[in-house]
Amino acid sequence: MPKPKHAEPKLVNIEINGVPLQVPEGELLVEAAKRVQADIPIFCYHKYMAPVGMCRMCLVEVGYKQPDGSVRKMPKPQASCTLPCTEGLVAWTETEQIIKDRRAVLEFLLINHPLDCPICDRGGECPLQNNTQFYGPSTSRYIEIKRHLPKAFPLSKYVALDLERCIQCGRCVRFTEEVSGDAQLAFLFRGAQTQPHTFQLTEFTSRFSGNVIEICPVGALTSRAYRFRARPWDITTQKTVCTMCSNGCTLYADSRSGKVVRFNARENPEVNETWTCDRGKFEQTYMHAPDRILQPMARRGKEWEPLSWGDAYELILQRWGALSQQAGGRAVAGLAGHRLSNESLYMLQKLLRGAFQTNHIDHRFTRYQGALIEPPVQNEYRDLEAASLVFVFGSDLADEQPMVFLRTRKANRRYGVACIVAYPLENAVEEFAAHSLRYRAGSEDALLKGLLYTLLDMLPAEQAQANLPDAAWLRARLADCTPAWTQDQTGVPTETLLAVARQIADAPSMLILAGEKACDHPRAEEVIELLHTLNRLTGNQAREEGGLNLMPTGANQQGALELGVAPHLLPGYAPVGDAAARERFEQAWRVPIPREAGLSTDGILQACLQGEVQMLYVAGADPVREHYEPSLAERALRACEFVIVQDVRMTETARYADLLLPTCPFTEYEGTFTSWERRVQRFWQAHPPQGEAKADWQVFAELWLRMQRQAPPFNAGEVMREIAALVPAFEPCRYDALGEYGARLG
Amino acid sequence: MQEPIIRITERPKPPQPETLTLRFSERAVKELDALLTHYPDKKSAMLPALWIAQREYGGHLTADAIAEVAYRLQRSYAEVEGVATFYTMYNKTPVGKYMLEVCTNLSCMLCGGYRILEYLQQKLGIRLGETTPDGLFTLTEVECLNNCGDAPVMQVGDIYCRRLTPEKIDALLEQLRQSEEHTVVQLADAEVQLHLSAQERERIQQSLSQS
Ligand code: SF4
Ligand code: FES
Ligand code: FES
Numbered sequence: 001m002p003k004p005k006h007a008e009p010k011l012v013n014i015e016i017n018g019v020p021l022q023v024p025e026g027e028l029l030v031e032a033a034k035r036v037q038a039d040i041p042i043f044c045y046h047k048y049m050a051p052v053g054m055c056r057m058c059l060v061e062v063g064y065k066q067p068d069g070s071v072r073k074m075p076k077p078q079a080s081c082t083l084p085c086t087e088g089l090v091a092w093t094e095t096e097q098i099i100k101d102r103r104a105v106l107e108f109l110l111i112n113h114p115l116d117c118p119i120c121d122r123g124g125e126c127p128l129q130n131n132t133q134f135y136g137p138s139t140s141r142y143i144e145i146k147r148h149l150p151k152a153f154p155l156s157k158y159v160a161l162d163l164e165r166c167i168q169c170g171r172c173v174r175f176t177e178e179v180s181g182d183a184q185l186a187f188l189f190r191g192a193q194t195q196p197h198t199f200q201l202t203e204f205t206s207r208f209s210g211n212v213i214e215i216c217p218v219g220a221l222t223s224r225a226y227r228f229r230a231r232p233w234d235i236t237t238q239k240t241v242c243t244m245c246s247n248g249c250t251l252y253a254d255s256r257s258g259k260v261v262r263f264n265a266r267e268n269p270e271v272n273e274t275w276t277c278d279r280g281k282f283e284q285t286y287m288h289a290p291d292r293i294l295q296p297m298a299r300r301g302k303e304w305e306p307l308s309w310g311d312a313y314e315l316i317l318q319r320w321g322a323l324s325q326q327a328g329g330r331a332v333a334g335l336a337g338h339r340l341s342n343e344s345l346y347m348l349q350k351l352l353r354g355a356f357q358t359n360h361i362d363h364r365f366t367r368y369q370g371a372l373i374e375p376p377v378q379n380e381y382r383d384l385e386a387a388s389l390v391f392v393f394g395s396d397l398a399d400e401q402p403m404v405f406l407r408t409r410k411a412n413r414r415y416g417v418a419c420i421v422a423y424p425l426e427n428a429v430e431e432f433a434a435h436s437l438r439y440r441a442g443s444e445d446a447l448l449k450g451l452l453y454t455l456l457d458m459l460p461a462e463q464a465q466a467n468l469p470d471a472a473w474l475r476a477r478l479a480d481c482t483p484a485w486t487q488d489q490t491g492v493p494t495e496t497l498l499a500v501a502r503q504i505a506d507a508p509s510m511l512i513l514a515g516e517k518a519c520d521h522p523r524a525e526e527v528i529e530l531l532h533t534l535n536r537l538t539g540n541q542a543r544e545e546g547g548l549n550l551m552p553t554g555a556n557q558q559g560a561l562e563l564g565v566a567p568h569l570l571p572g573y574a575p576v577g578d579a580a581a582r583e584r585f586e587q588a589w590r591v592p593i594p595r596e597a598g599l600s601t602d603g604i605l606q607a608c609l610q611g612e613v614q615m616l617y618v619a620g621a622d623p624v625r626e627h628y629e630p631s632l633a634e635r636a637l638r639a640c641e642f643v644i645v646q647d648v649r650m651t652e653t654a655r656y657a658d659l660l661l662p663t664c665p666f667t668e669y670e671g672t673f674t675s676w677e678r679r680v681q682r683f684w685q686a687h688p689p690q691g692e693a694k695a696d697w698q699v700f701a702e703l704w705l706r707m708q709r710q711a712p713p714f715n716a717g718e719v720m721r722e723i724a725a726l727v728p729a730f731e732p733c734r735y736d737a738l739g740e741y742g743a744r745l746g
Numbered sequence: 747m748q749e750p751i752i753r754i755t756e757r758p759k760p761p762q763p764e765t766l767t768l769r770f771s772e773r774a775v776k777e778l779d780a781l782l783t784h785y786p787d788k789k790s791a792m793l794p795a796l797w798i799a800q801r802e803y804g805g806h807l808t809a810d811a812i813a814e815v816a817y818r819l820q821r822s823y824a825e826v827e828g829v830a831t832f833y834t835m836y837n838k839t840p841v842g843k844y845m846l847e848v849c850t851n852l853s854c855m856l857c858g859g860y861r862i863l864e865y866l867q868q869k870l871g872i873r874l875g876e877t878t879p880d881g882l883f884t885l886t887e888v889e890c891l892n893n894c895g896d897a898p899v900m901q902v903g904d905i906y907c908r909r910l911t912p913e914k915i916d917a918l919l920e921q922l923r924q925s926e927e928h929t930v931v932q933l934a935d936a937e938v939q940l941h942l943s944a945q946e947r948e949r950i951q952q953s954l955s956q957s
Pocket of ligand 1: 165166167168169170171172173196215216217218220221
C-alpha cells in the first residue's frame with residue numbers, strides 16, 4: 001500500500017525511565033527514547049534502515065502495564081531497536097542490569113577490535129570509541145592474540161576497508177541491499193571470521209558507495225580521499241547543500257585551514273534522509289580546482305591583465321555607456337548558470353532588466369526553451385511514496401537524479417509503489433520496475449503517441465472526456481499510432497505496451513519523472529506536450545500525489561525559473577507582458593522594465609552571431625560545454641563584441657571572455673538553492689573566499705549601485721527579504737523563517 | 747581533496763552478466779527449474795542451487811560457479827558468495843575425489859577419534875585439511891555427525907563409516923582406491939535429489955531420456 005500523504009498516526013501511552021509520554025504506535029523504542037533524552041547506545045540500528053537487532057548494544061529493561069495498574073516486567077532485557085511501542089509499555093534504560101549488560105557487550109565487541117585508534121580516521125568521531133568511553137569496561141580481560149586480517153584494503157576508488165576493525169554490525173551490507181539495491185557487499189565466512197566484502201574482492205562499483213563510510217560505526221570503512229587528512233577536532237563543520245544535481249541533498253562541509261576536506265550527509269527526512277551519492281560526496285571538488293579565477297582580469301590582445309574590482313566595474317559601465325547611446329538594452333544579454341544561488345539569480349535578472357534594460361536573459365541550454373507559464377514540476381519527494389505508480393520516462397534516474405532514484409526505490413520496497421521505466425538503455429530502475437520499455441533512442445514521441453492511443457482505447461470514454469475535453473481531437477490526431485505502429489517505430493513489443501497501458505489505466509495515481517531524453521529531445525516541444533497530455537488524460541494533473549515533473553538537472557536550475565531568469569518571465573512566473581506584474585517590480589526597483597519578452601538562449605546566441613547582441617554577460621554558465629550545440633555557442637561567443645564571464649574557474653567559455661570576474665563557489669558564501677521539488681534550502685559559508693572572489697549576488701548588487709545609484713542589499717538575507725516581498729511564493733523563505741529542512745514554494 | 751594515499755592498483759571489476767560462462771548441464775537446469783517452483787522467490791532456492799553447482803563444477807564451488815548461481819537466481823554475486831562461504835559443506839577450494847570427514851566431537855573423541863585422525867594422517871601422508879598429491883583423498887575434521895552410538899565415526903560422501911579401527915580404515919581406503927565413484931560429487935547429487943519430490947525426479951528423468 002502506498003503511504004498516505006498526511007496520515008495521522010495513532011498515539012499510545014508509554015513510560016520511559018518513569019517519564020510518561022505519547023508516541024505514535026509502532027515507533028521503535030530506541031527512537032521513542034530520544035524524545036525524553038534517554039541515551040540508548042546503538043551500533044547496528046540505523047534510523048533509515050530496517051532494524052535487525054544484531055549487536056545487542058541497545059538492550060533495555062521492559063515491562064507492560066497490566067489492567068490492575070501493576071507492571072509486568074519481561075524476564076530478560078530486550079533490544080530496543082527492534083521493539084515497537086505499544087500501549088502500556090514501560091522501559092528502563094539505566095538500571096544496574098543494563099549497565100552491566102552494556103559493559104559485557106562492549107567487552108565482547110572489543111575482543112577482536114584492534115586498539116589502533118591513534119592511527120584510525122574514525123578516532124574522535126567513532127561510535128565504538130564513544131560507547132566504550134561512556135558504557136564500556138576500562139580494561140580488557142582478553143590476553144590472547146587478536147584476529148588478523150588485511151588493513152587499508154582499497155575496495156574502490158573511494159572506499160578503503162580495514163577488516164580488523166569491523167564489528168559485524170551489518171550496516172554496510174544492509175545498506176547495499178536495502179537502500180542502494182546493488183547488494184555488492186555481503187558477509188563472507190562465519191563466526192569470528194565474518195567479513196563484509198565484495199564478490200571475489202572485485203571493485204565496489206556502487207553509485208552510493210560513500211554512504212557506507214559514514215554509517216560504519218567503527219573505522220572499518222574509510223574514505224580514501226580523506227584518509228589521514230584531518231582529525232575531527234581540527235575540522236570546522238558548516239551546513240551546506242550539494243550542487244552536483246538538482247536533488248538538493250543537504251550536506252555538511254568539513255573544512256580544515258580554509259579547504260574542504262570532505263562532505264558528509266546532513267540529515268533531512270524530507271530530502272536525502274541521511275544519504276548522498278558519490279558524485280556529491282567525492283567529485284565535488286571544483287572549489288579547490290587549480291584553475292580558479294582569483295581576480296578580475298581584462299583581455300589585452302592575447303594576454304590577461306589583472307584589474308581591481310573598481311576598474312572592472314568601470315569597464316562595464318564604459319561599454320554600457322557607449323551601447324546605451326545607440327542600440328540600448330536590445331544589445332545586452334545575460335546567460336546564467338545552474339549553480340548560482342537564488343539571491344544571485346534574482347539580482348542578475350534585476351540588474352539586466354532594470355539597469356541594462358533588457359529581457360534577453362536565460363538559463364536553459366537544452367533544446368527545450370519554450371515559453372513555460374507554470375512550474376514544470378508538480379511533486380515533491382514525499383509524493384513518490386504516496387503515489388501508486390511512478391513512471392520514469394527518458395531518464396537514467398540513478399545517474400541523473402540519484403536521490404530521487406533512492407527515494408523511488410524506497411517507495412517501491414517499503415510501500416509497494418509500482419514503477420515503470422522507459423529508457424533506451426539498461427538502467428538501475430529496471431531492477432525493481434514492473435515493466436521496462438527499452439525503446440529505440442530518439443523515438444520518445446512515438447512511444448508516447450502509442451501509449452496515448454492505447455490509453456484512449458482502454459480508459460472509459462466518459463473518464464477520458466472529463467479529464468481531457470479535447471479527447472476526440474486527440475483520438476483523431478493519433479489515429480495511426482496503433483500498438484503495431486509503435487512497435488515498428490520504437491521497438492517496444494506490443495504486449496509490453498499493452499501491459500504498461502493497462503497498469504497506467506488502472507493506477508489510482510501516477511507520478512511521471514521525465515528526464516534528459518525527454519527535455520533535451522530534438523522534438524522536445526512535442527514530447528513535452530505529449531507528456532502533459534498523458535498527465536491530463538490520466539487525471540493526474542489535478543492530483544496531489546500524482547503529476548508530471550520535467551526534472552531539472554542543474555543544482556539551481558529550478559531556482560532560475562522561479563526567479564525570472566527567463567526571457568518571458570519575471571520572478572514568480574509573472575509574464576513580462578503582464579503590465580500589472582511589471583508595475584509591481586518597477587515600483588520596487590524604481591526603474592521601468594522593457595515590455596516585450598526577450599530572447600531565449602538560442603535566440604541570444606543567434607543575435608550574437610548577427611551582431612545584434614554586443615554585450616553578453618555570462619554568469620556561472622559554460623555554454624560551450626552545456627549547450628546542446630557547442631559549436632553554436634562557440635561561434636556566438638567569438639562574434640560577440642564584449643563578453644563578460646563571471647565564474648569560479650577557467651571554463652571553456654572563459655576563454656572567449658573580454659572581462660573575467662572571479663566569484664565564489666557555494667562553500668564560500670551564503671545563500672539558498674531551490675531543488676527540483678521547489679524546496680528552498682539554505683547553505684552557509686564554509687570557508688573564506690579565495691583570492692578576490694565575491695559572491696555573484698554581490699557583484700550584481702555593486703553594479704546595481706553604480707548604475708542606479710540605489711543602496712544595494714548588504715547581505716544575502718536582505719536579498720531574500722526583497723524577493724519575499726515581491727514574490728508571495730517565497731514568503732516562507734525569509735532567512736529567519738526558513739527552517740532546518742527548507743521550505744517548499746507554495 | 748587530494749590524491750588518495752593508498753595507491754594500490756585498482757580492483758578488478760565484478761563480472762558482467764554477458765561474460766559469464768554458464769556450465770549447468772541440461773539436467774541441472776531442469777532440476778533448478780523444478781526447485782524454483784517450491785518457493786515464493788528465487789532467493790529461497792539458494793542452498794539447493796549451490797548443491798547443484800557443487801555437483802556440476804566437479805566437487806567445489808569456483809568463483810564461476812558462484813557467479814552462475816547468482817545469475818540464475820537473479821541475486822547479487824556477493825550475496826551468493828556470502829551464503830556459500832557460510833556453510834562448511836560447500837567446498838570453496840578443490841578437494842579430492844574422496845573427502846574423509848572424521849568426527850572429533852565429544853563421543854568420538856572419547857572413543858579415539860583423534861587416534862583415527864592421526865592414523866589417517868600417517869597413512870595418507872597428509873595433514874588435516876590437505877589433499878593427497880594424487881588428488882584422491884582430502885582429510886578434514888568435523889563436529890558431531892549425530893551417530894555417537896557408533897563412535898568413532900567418519901563420513902565419506904553420503905555414507906557413514908562407524909566404529910572405526912585402523913583395520914577397517916585400511917580396508918576402506920583400499921576399496922575406495924578401486925572404486926570409480928566421486929563421493930564428493932555423489933554427496934552433492936544426493937543433496938539435490940533430496941530436495942526434489944519423487945514425481946519431479948521422474949519427470950526430469952523422462953524429459954532427459956526423450957531429448
Ligand atoms: S564494516 Fe563497518 S558497517 Fe560494515 S559490518 Fe563492519 S562495522 Fe559494520
Ligand atoms: S542497535 Fe539494537 S541490536 Fe544493534
Ligand atoms: S560425537 Fe562423533 S558422531 Fe557425535
